[in-house]
Amino acid sequence: xNILSNQDLFRQACYVNGQWIDGDNGIxxxxxxxxxxxxxVPSLSVEQVNDAIVQAHAAMAGWxxxxxxxxxxxxxxxxxxxxxxxxxxxxIMTLEQGKPLQEAKGEIRYAASFIEWxxxxxxxxxxxxIPQTVSTNxxxxxxxxxxxxxxxxxxxxxAAMITRKAAPALAAGCSIIIKPASETPFTALALAxxxxxxxxxxxxxxxxxxxxxxxxxxxxxxxxxxxFSFTGSTxxxxxxxxxxxxxxxxxxxxxxxNAPFIVFDDADIDKAVASGMLAKFRNGGQTCVCxxxxxxxxxxxxxxxxxxxxxxxxxxxxxxxxxxTDIGPMITRRAIEGMNVLLEDALAKGARLVDLGTEIEEQGxxxxxxxxxxxxxxxxxVHEEIFGPIATLIRFxxxxxxxxxxxxxxxxxxxxxxxxxxRRVYRVAERLESGMVGINTGMxxxxxAPFGGVKQSGLGKEGSRYGIEDxxxxxxxxxxxx
Ligand code: ADP
Numbered sequence: 001x002n003i004l005s006n007q008d009l010f011r012q013a014c015y016v017n018g019q020w021i022d023g024d025n026g027i028x029x030x031x032x033x034x035x036x037x038x039x040x041v042p043s044l045s046v047e048q049v050n051d052a053i054v055q056a057h058a059a060m061a062g063w064x065x066x067x068x069x070x071x072x073x074x075x076x077x078x079x080x081x082x083x084x085x086x087x088x089x090x091x092i093m094t095l096e097q098g099k100p101l102q103e104a105k106g107e108i109r110y111a112a113s114f115i116e117w118x119x120x121x122x123x124x125x126x127x128x129x130i131p132q133t134v135s136t137n138x139x140x141x142x143x144x145x146x147x148x149x150x151x152x153x154x155x156x157x158x159a160a161m162i163t164r165k166a167a168p169a170l171a172a173g174c175s176i177i178i179k180p181a182s183e184t185p186f187t188a189l190a191l192a193x194x195x196x197x198x199x200x201x202x203x204x205x206x207x208x209x210x211x212x213x214x215x216x217x218x219x220x221x222x223x224x225x226x227x228f229s230f231t232g233s234t235x236x237x238x239x240x241x242x243x244x245x246x247x248x249x250x251x252x253x254x255x256x257x258n259a260p261f262i263v264f265d266d267a268d269i270d271k272a273v274a275s276g277m278l279a280k281f282r283n284g285g286q287t288c289v290c291x292x293x294x295x296x297x298x299x300x301x302x303x304x305x306x307x308x309x310x311x312x313x314x315x316x317x318x319x320x321x322x323x324x325t326d327i328g329p330m331i332t333r334r335a336i337e338g339m340n341v342l343l344e345d346a347l348a349k350g351a352r353l354v355d356l357g358t359e360i361e362e363q364g365x366x367x368x369x370x371x372x373x374x375x376x377x378x379x380x381x382v383h384e385e386i387f388g389p390i391a392t393l394i395r396f397x398x399x400x401x402x403x404x405x406x407x408x409x410x411x412x413x414x415x416x417x418x419x420x421x422x423r424r425v426y427r428v429a430e431r432l433e434s435g436m437v438g439i440n441t442g443m444x445x446x447x448x449a450p451f452g453g454v455k456q457s458g459l460g461k462e463g464s465r466y467g468i469e470d471x472x473x474x475x476x477x478x479x480x481x482x
């Protein structure tokens with residue numbers, strides 16, 4: 001990591017109770033671009049995590065007793081330090097995650113925006129007074145920090161998935177213990193270094209590393225943890241939700257998606273193509289809101305396919321640190337093998353790959369973007385999350401039919417559609433079974449809007465004024481003044 005200008009940001013230890021701590025064994029972290037080892041992080045024991053939880057619990061008393069305004073000032077400093085170190089943070093992220101440097105820096109900005117937003121929202125946590133039902137009673141509510149929080153985060157957004165949870169927790173007056181994905185711990189540890197520099201007190205923001213399954217136990221089962229937040233696959237989320245049941249924890253889950261992208265015959269096709277590129281290929285297709293299925297109306301299908309193909313053929317695959325790279329390496333070889341299983345199934349059932357003419361040799365973690373046509377609902381690729389740069393195109397003719405097909409999934413995270421008819425816009429937006437709908441746009445995420453899914457895509461909302469509610473408990477006060 002000697003390409004960093006501030007070496008303090010490269011930490012190979014966990015940050016617990018204001019100290020950098022080590023464990024018995026290390027986990028090597030590799031660069032997905034060339035498999036070189038970037039460094040190691042500790043594999044903490046359950047005992048070390050239990051200690052961290054007790055310390056975070058003790059530290060919370062002082063933090064929650066401060067005013068929201070005092071906490072906001074410290075969070076604002078953290079936000080400013082992250083912005084000031086954007087080049088190094090982006091470089092660390094590209095090295096461990098693979099995404100192009102410009103995208104990595106974009107994520108750092110996005111991650112920082114949650115800290116700024118929730119620092120402000122923390123000042124607007126209002127209770128209420130309630131008209132009494134007995135004349136001598138006075139009824140009211142207060143909102144208090146929920147308690148010690150824990151979080152497990154994924155590798156696809158190594159910074160933003162942390163701040164989206166930590167910022168509302170800290171603004172509300174809670175402490176938090178975060179276990180980042182073992183593929184991308186260095187971004188999380190760099191954020192911890194900046195949290196320390198910003199003056200966040202010891203024990204309030206903690207980052208632990210180690211075996212996910214082992215550390216997942218105390219993070220979901222310890223009695224001193226009141227709230228657990230997870231971003232990752234539905235499969236793992238289901239298991240962690242079950243683990244949280246043993247102590248009835250409040251739980252937020254941001255799980256898998258299967259986003260449809262519907263292009264109606266009255267759509268602005270150029271706009272649909274440009275938006276489809278972003279919604280499909282951002283982060284190499286490795287986001288939970290990435291398009292999984294393009295449904296294109298028969299009347300505009302040929303035009304869409306031709307224009308989309310021309311744009312996809314321009315995408316450059318390469319090392320994320322190189323300028324002009326659009327798609328970096330995939331996170332692991334195993335991820336590519338999973339995509340290939342879906343691809344083979346689709347090809348065996350009659351789908352065809354469009355010739356893009358620009359392919360690089362697929363080696364290591366590199367995979368070319370692909371467009372698959374003649375896709376139908378019998379193929380697994382329509383029902384499972386692809387999580388990679390493969391676009392599947394499906395022809396449709398009828399609005400009712402396409403809505404039924406779009407909703408025919410256990411997932412309900414994001415959906416996108418393109419239409420210039422205002423009546424259709426409302427009709428379709430209301431019928432889509434998803435937590436978020438992009439209408440004539442492929443970019444929907446920001447800190448001020450509620451991010452989250454329905455069905456088996458999860459529980460709760462992150463970002464927005466709703467995002468802090470998950471870190472608060474409502475207490476009802478009934479006073480008799482007779
Ligand atoms: P992804 O496909 O994005 O890696 P996962 O759901 O497998 O999604 O992983 C998301 C996060 O959950 C990662 O930090 C991973 O280490 C963690 N994780 C995976 N399996 C478990 C488990 N059984 N218990 C606790 N954490 C887990």
